[in-house]
Amino acid sequence: MARRTPEEILAQRDAWMARKAAREAGEDIPIIPPLKPGEEPPEVDTAAAEAAVETVESEEAVSEPAEREAAEEAAPAPEPQPAQPPSGGGAPKPPASGPRSPEEVLAQREAWMARKAAKAAGVEPPPALKPEPAAAPKPAAPPAAPAAPKPRAATPAPRKREEPKPDAVDPNITRRELLNYAWLASIGLFAAQTVGLSLWFAFPNFLQGQFGGEFPIGSASSVLPEVNARPIPFTDGKFWLINLDTEGPAGEPRTGVLAIFKVCTHLGCLYEWVDVTFRFECPCHGSKFALTGDYLAGPARRSLDRFVIKAKDAAGNIRTQTNENGDPLIVEPDDILVIDTGLIIQGTSDIIPA
């Protein structure tokens, strides 16, 4: 069926209601069967339909006030009640052209204003379903509302347009809905994976021999400095290699190997080893550190940072490595030492005087 214009819809409706009314009144009018798919509706004789409607509605206009009061009490309205009273819903067709009493005019006007106010309040009253309590006082509630559920055999139910039904979404989940959720979830998962993958991609990997990676420096017997002697610098790895057998500032033992980061813990300069005073001194702001890496003086707020040393055996397995406090590591002479510049342990700030 092609789309009908509003005028066509109304004309067909009125024609149908006229036929219904005529049938009630006793005339023998055959029932027109519903259209089959692809069939066009027959031409509606609009003039005849309108005339029939006017007759019907003039009858109805007379009986309206009575009908409304009756409807208020939910009493059965007088038969026959052919046509949908205009106040009951969204029928845009104006009421019959026959003379109406002033009370009717007022009643209709008030009903119309009530509908208008209801619309302005944002609620579209489905015709004849709900009386509108929050709107302006409506002396006549839509009469068809309480009347419609009544089994009035000859009365057509008020014809509704396709009104939106805000509460009509079925709480039961449909297959389409479930599948849509599943697909959206999987797309969301994929998006999350893409973000994660991009981050993982962007995270740098450092090669061996590159600062940030591991530096295998050789076997302990060949590469370590003398015990308590001056430290050995490693430029690419940015660390000093120190061999200790002495005590810390509080008397605790410091025995083993340390790999101390060359960057000063104050503001990032590279400090120097000064033979004359046998300690580390930073040229930028004068921070001073002992051979053990402990803070001695200056604006730095913690002792020197150190790297994790991994002592590996000949097969490449890690035999032992620097503990989480960064204490010097005791190694065997044939251990292979690997300094991991990706793992840094910060110096303590305990010994800084207040």
Added chain:
Amino acid sequence: MDIPGMGFVNNLFEKGVKQTVSDKIDETTRAVLAGIGVKETRALLRGEAPTEKPNPRYRAQVKSFMLHIRPKFYQEGSTWFTHTFRLGMLSTLLFVIETITGLILMVYYTPAPEIAYFDMLNILSNVNYGKFMRDMHRLGAELMVIFVTLHMVRVYFTGSYKHPRQFTWLTGVVLLLLTLFLSFSGYLLPWDQLAFWAVTIGTSMADAAPLVGYQANLILRGSQDIGAGGLLRFYLLHVLLLPLVAIIFISVHYYKVAREHSISLPAAIEEGEAPPAKVAAAKRKIDILPDLLTSELMWISVVTTAMIVAVSFFYSAALEHHADPLKTPLHTTAPWYFLWLQGMLKLGDKTWWGVIIPTIIFLILFAVPYIDPGPSRLAKNRKAGVTVGILTSIVIVVLSFMGTGLWGVAAPPAVELVQEFIPEEGVGLIREIPYEEMFIGQYHTDDPNTWPAGELGLVFSEMAEAAHRESEKADNNFFEGKMMMEIEQWSPVLKRLTITVLWEEIPEGSTTNERVENSYKKIFFFHENANYRLLE
């Protein structure tokens, strides 16, 4: 005093917690989804009618930036798969995929000749998912060229370039050119032999252009030879200028499709050659939300998954040796979408075949809507156009074959035989054999007793077959071909492979047909730790 949040707190007391929270969620949903609330979203996902007036789905298309460029609805006939094959949408999807993977790869790439190749090695071996991203980018580029071309072919054969879509066709041909140039400019960036020489050939064609060739060549390359300047210029083209222009043209192209003349319906429908029921079905309107959006999401998922599977199991982008301006490898070839051009170049003068004829071809492409102005799109009313289209496709395919190394540039048979099994660039059958299975010894193709075992033996039997095949050919002056392979332990971690080809030939200028023996020898080294399978 208006304290922010007091409205929320007041509502908590007035309406209760549950109501307030659900109202807030609905409000937030509407803010994010351009006016579509929770209930309406559910109705969307269920495929039901709108729950509000006015239709919030249409309103969303007006209020939302992301949705505003979509048409309100499609006609069902234009969504039939066999009409468009979704090629236009897939081309745009691939452009987006290329942009994303390209941006990601930019994290690890520097466009300087000293660094670029090593950045590629870094991406392939040291970066998490680096090989994956690179392969996705390369596969996406090749697919994009394919889809853009197929899209153009589809539009041509359905006659959808006719009024009122002429300007859209024009922007489409521009987009085809942009796609080809994007692919070509990206080709240089790995800075390997393949990249370097392919782009040398391409820019030399620019040099061959009449009048402006010399200047065009210099502007593209930044100097006489491709070097640091050329690499940087190609990088900027590939990453900035061409994508910007492409985005502008894609926007114009799609805006006209979405807003002005929509996707065409099949010609039979539009011109009344189809039964009315089919016409009615074709003209039915399908809203963007939710049906077309879910269809597009499906296609995005399918294509992305297919690419990921392909890259994970089947596809690998090659990386040849470091670019060497002093040596052009055998079988240097243009990328496959330019093979037709390389085929034409083998026919004659480079200015004529390399510049003028391709320009004429593209001018004809631009002018197609005006060469064929008849209003009917049906194939039966465009017999000449359809015939020309089919013939052109065949010619392009033939030219592409001519552009490969198989035609016209063959080296002597002996060199080709060795190249077949250990190519100068690429892996080849012999390099795939694991180091442990390269057994020391001497092997002759005409004495099966000497043939080795295992994978090496299989490859060697193929070499015997290839030599036999070459000998059987009538016109290559190559008779009684034999191959010999010797593997020696050259150092504790190194094996040396010598391949010798022995054959008989008739010397040039000889009056008698007497054959003379000849041989060709090439030496290769194999390291214990080499892993050729990574780059195959």
